[in-house]
Amino acid sequence: MPKEESEEYLEAILDLSAGGKPVKTNALAERLDVAPASVTEALQRLGRDGLVGYEPYKGARLTDRGRKAASRVKRKHRLLEVFLTRVLGMGRKTAHVEACKMEHALSDKAEAALCRSLHGPQNCPDGEPIPPCDVDVASCAACIAAKRPAGKRDGRSAVPLTTIMPGKAARVVFVRGGRSVVKRLCDLGLTPGTPISLLRSAPMNGPVEVRLRGCSLALGRGIADKIFVESDGSTA
């Protein structure tokens, strides 16, 4: 299966699987404009590669590896969109079409360089968040600085807020997400460098409660997942 085709499938499944539900074959066929029969065949192949868990009549869901690959393509797509609109001044529609083709050819190295030269943009031109990279740096600023001769990378890496233990002290490193959500979180005090601790999380991927600047905040899981913090393991 050509890389381009498999990446298109992964991207489409990622888009359609909001809420964690399996994606139906028909929905995929409609989205990719191909016959349902070929979708089934492709899903079986992706399943063999360990990228997709596919059950007939139920649909497909991404495995961890598949999700990683899909958000990588998504990231490349959105970075390219930013580049095409911001630097080359193309329209959003054309940029989208171009990015669809270019995303499959862009190497990971070029992707990292593109991100740095664009100063680590957080959103694509349509305001959708760009998935974070998996480069082991504390923040976009650190990544950009690392390319400068004087800059030094620091050892610790940022992890999503939802992965730290309740009661541990942490600091906000950066926040991803839609423009207005990031802005709102800033207003409430979630700025880079702010000490923060996780108080508790509700069951079944429910919201989390965090404490910062002397106040408690409830944050939806999807939002908390995009808040990246660093923790040295000490107790808050």
Place this chain on the structure above:
Amino acid sequence: MSCHGEQPEPEKGSTGELVIALVGNANVGKSAIFNQLTGLEQAIGNWPGKTVEKAEGVLLHHGQRIRIIDLPGTYSLMARSEDEKITRSFLLAGRADVIVNVVDATALERNLFLTVQLLGIGTPVVVALNLVDVARKRGILVDSSNLQNALQTKVIPTVAVQGAGVHELVDAALAVKGRPRKTTPASLRYGPEIEKRIDKLASLLSFLKTRQPSRWLAIKLLEGDRLLLRKLARRDPRIPDAVNILSDECSSLHGEPCSTIIASERYALVGRISQESQDMVSDEGKKNADRLDSVSMHPVWGYVLMLAVMLTILAFISIVGGWVATAIERAFESINPRSPEWWAQLAWNGGFVGLYAALGVALGFLLPFYLILSILENSGYLPRIAFLMDRPCHAVGLHGKASVPLITAFGCNVPACLGCRIIENRRDRLIATFLSTLVPCSARTAVILGIVGTFMGPLWAMSLYVVDFAIIIGLGRILHRFMKGASVGIIMEIPPFRWPVPKLVGKQAWARFRPFLETAVPLIVLGSLAIEGLRQAHALDEITDWMTPVTVWWLGLPAFTGVLFLLGILRKEAAVVLLASVANTVDIPSVMTPVQMFVFALVIMLYIPCIATITALGRETGWKIAGLITAVEIGLAILAGGIAFRILSPFI
């Protein structure tokens, strides 16, 4: 959240009166200060987003008329939800002579974030340092004179619920009126890299004649305020480019968007100020609060507690309501003259039966309900419910914040419709508003408990609630499926628990209860008189006849219920209250079978939001959508009623 009509804004100064606007974060006591100053009864509660509409009142202070405006709470001047937009546009229009910035002494840092933005806006500001008593109890001592020095503006400590300091606040406001700050003190300046760019942009803006100082505008533009940018771009087309270049410069220096950098620097600044002006003595109070929350928000016990609270409330109201309603009925029936004269029949069956039935519902069901709702609101339990309910709310495409207006809808759907303004995104707001009109409000509770609960038992009453919740969930899922867009998730402050103040609880319950006594009771008595009059004129049947295909054939109800459905549009409790006068007996089981009672209550519960709710819906969503929602609910009620009739008939 009382209901005020939209009034056109008179221009400030036109009448020579002073306008003071109360501005601050959500849930810091603005409404409490407002009530102290104006003597009005703006609802107070311990949850963010309660005031969603601006309230106005007048204060006579040493012979001067002062207009006080209570604005919805906001965390910054970049409005993101409907209630915050009200605050923003009021301030930007320059309608206030003085801003009173209410600040929560227990969370100084976050509150000062807004203060710093207000200070440069071109309107004089006085800071009300509220909740100093609560802060002291929690071991936080704030030195107001230090704070005053740092902010270079008057700071008055207050305890709003007791009225302490509020009149000094007005004196301070009068002292600064007409004297906006011209310069920015060094303590309120940002880092040199940012300041350089603010200055550059400000100098470009200074050529435009603007209401706000150009420095303030420059900061807002660099923060990415799109509304403001669009407005100013029309005055000078060079502005968007300048803003882009300058904010790109900022973001390439720090690797963060310019808005984040400014917010960070502002927080660094207010962090410094708050550290210099407060002393943390102990954190004993905080620990106690944490312990309480480890139960109230526990993954298991939290839900158990929530369920227990809800069931207790329902059981309590159902028992008290039945008891009070019977007691009132007995008291009145004991003085029934039982005269066969037509006028005595009219006065008794029309007037008095209507009156005591209405009083029974009011004192038995509504008053206790409003008292409990006020206690819940004042304690701060509602945001905890929002936290617990966030995940379940996802099933209907909403997030936990929606559960707060949905809970207040149990009291009355009208404030719930308005309360949905706290939900940021339009789609979620629409779904939540729609669903809130289906929540069994106190009037519907009176119908359910008063008919089904009294004559069929609490289990049947409970089953009606279950049916209603199932419909709400089902409808929510359908709407979630077919309406475009996705919700971003909950971002909500969890305020500390507070002991409800009995005086406030009483006042608030009374404020909600009074309109019922004033408008609904007379309406019910009149309706009851009219029905009795029609019956004596033998005209009742003609009205109900044309509805019989639906009422009798499809729903299997007695024909006389038709007129109740019509009256129920005005007030739902009227339907149960007037049931006795339409049926011409208080012995309901003699004229209706259990199935008929169940179907009747079910249809009344669903069939249409009452007239007040339709009006509120129209204002919040537009009349087209309000009409559509009403039509859907009528269809749903008739469908559900008919199905219930056919399913239940063979069994009971």
